[in-house]
Amino acid sequence: MSSYAMPSDWPTDERTARAVQDELRARVVLDETGPPPGTGRVTGVDVAYDDERGVVAAAVVVLDAATLDVVEEATAVGKVAFPYVPGLLAFREIPTVLSALGGLRSDPGLVVCDGYGVAHPRRFGLASHLGVLTGLPTIGVAKNPFTFAYEDPATARGSASPLLDGAEEVGRALRTREGVKPVFVSAGHRVSLDRACAHTLRLTPRYRLPESTRRADALCRSALREVAG
Numbered sequence: 001m002s003s004y005a006m007p008s009d010w011p012t013d014e015r016t017a018r019a020v021q022d023e024l025r026a027r028v029v030l031d032e033t034g035p036p037p038g039t040g041r042v043t044g045v046d047v048a049y050d051d052e053r054g055v056v057a058a059a060v061v062v063l064d065a066a067t068l069d070v071v072e073e074a075t076a077v078g079k080v081a082f083p084y085v086p087g088l089l090a091f092r093e094i095p096t097v098l099s100a101l102g103g104l105r106s107d108p109g110l111v112v113c114d115g116y117g118v119a120h121p122r123r124f125g126l127a128s129h130l131g132v133l134t135g136l137p138t139i140g141v142a143k144n145p146f147t148f149a150y151e152d153p154a155t156a157r158g159s160a161s162p163l164l165d166g167a168e169e170v171g172r173a174l175r176t177r178e179g180v181k182p183v184f185v186s187a188g189h190r191v192s193l194d195r196a197c198a199h200t201l202r203l204t205p206r207y208r209l210p211e212s213t214r215r216a217d218a219l220c221r222s223a224l225r226e227v228a229g
Contacts, residue, residue, distance in 0.1 A: 004102050004133070004134050006095055006098055007133070014088065017082070017085075018088070021122050021124045022122075024129065024133075025122065025124040025128070028118065028123070028131070028132060029131075029189055029190045030118070030189075030192070032137070032190045032191065034110065034192060034195045034196070034199075035110050035137060035195075037065070037201075038202055039065055039066070040065050041062050041064065041106065041108060041109030041110070042065045043060055043108035043111045044112050044210065044212025044213050044215055044216035045058070045059070045097055045100075045101075045112065045113050046114045046213060046217045047059075047096065047220055048224045049080065050228060054079055055078070055079060056077070056092065056093065056096050057096070057221075057223040058096035058097045058223075059073065059074070059075045059216045059219035059223060060073065060097070060104060061216045061219055062106060063211060063215070065110070070215065073219055074101070074104050076099035076223075077096065078099060081095055087121050089115070090124075090130070094126070094133065097130060108136060109137075110199060111134075111137065111139075111188075112138075112140075112141055112200075112210055112213060113127040113130060114217065115127060115140050116140040116142050116186055117188030117196075119140065119170040120170075121147060123170070126140065126188075127140035127188025127189070128140075128189050130188070131188045131189020131190060132189055135190075136190075137188075138189045138191065139187060139200070140171075140186045140188050141185050141196075141209070141210055145163055146184070148163045149165075150164060150184075151173075152173070152182075154175070155175065156178055157176060158174075161182075163186070169193075171184055171187075172184070172186075174200055176200065176201060176204035177204070183200065183208060183210075
């Protein structure tokens with residue numbers, strides 16, 4: 001059983017949450033390369049909501065990074081503890097994600113979030129926030145570019161283009177399937193952007209989205225259905 005404790009003073013309002021982001025953002029580590037792709041463990045994290053009941057389900061799925069076989073998985077279900085505010089989604093999701101991570105018996109290794117790391121208006125999306133709180137290396141692989149600009153990458157798998165906030169590269173649009181819409185990769189914590197892209201390609205041998213995300217998505221939706229009865 002791993003221990004990923006919730007901070008005792010978790011924000012419940014927008015002003016406090018933004019102050020927490022400002023404080024924790026200074027702790028993000030972006031000068032580590034991170035684990036080599038295909039080694040150790042890779043853990044997918046995803047959440048699903050039942051808005052009518054105010055419930056959120058989180059799933060974590062640990063894969064063997066070399067084979068992409070499932071090593072372990074865990075879920076947690078909780079009450080949504082923060083209102084929906086763009087840019088502050090981590091405050092809705094992290095409490096339940098930490099509970100799910102706490103259900104693992106093994107080291108998660110690299111954590112891949114269905115969302116953003118530093119590709120965030122305040123440079124502190126879910127992947128960065130989760131990385132700082134747990135100390136784990138994290139990356140964000142999102143389905144859309146949030147508010148940032150990019151040029152469409154070339155059609156070949158592995159092609160990439162900068163995800164830009166003005167002149168600053170905050171992530172990359174990465175083509176994981178030939179001729180299919182790219183995903184949007186950003187560093188979270190303790191992993192470089194180059195390495196984050198390399199991991200993403202390793203995790204997408206067949207589909208647009210990483211296997212870690214696909215499996216975590218299916219698992220959290222299943223957990224939510226079980227709660228709904």
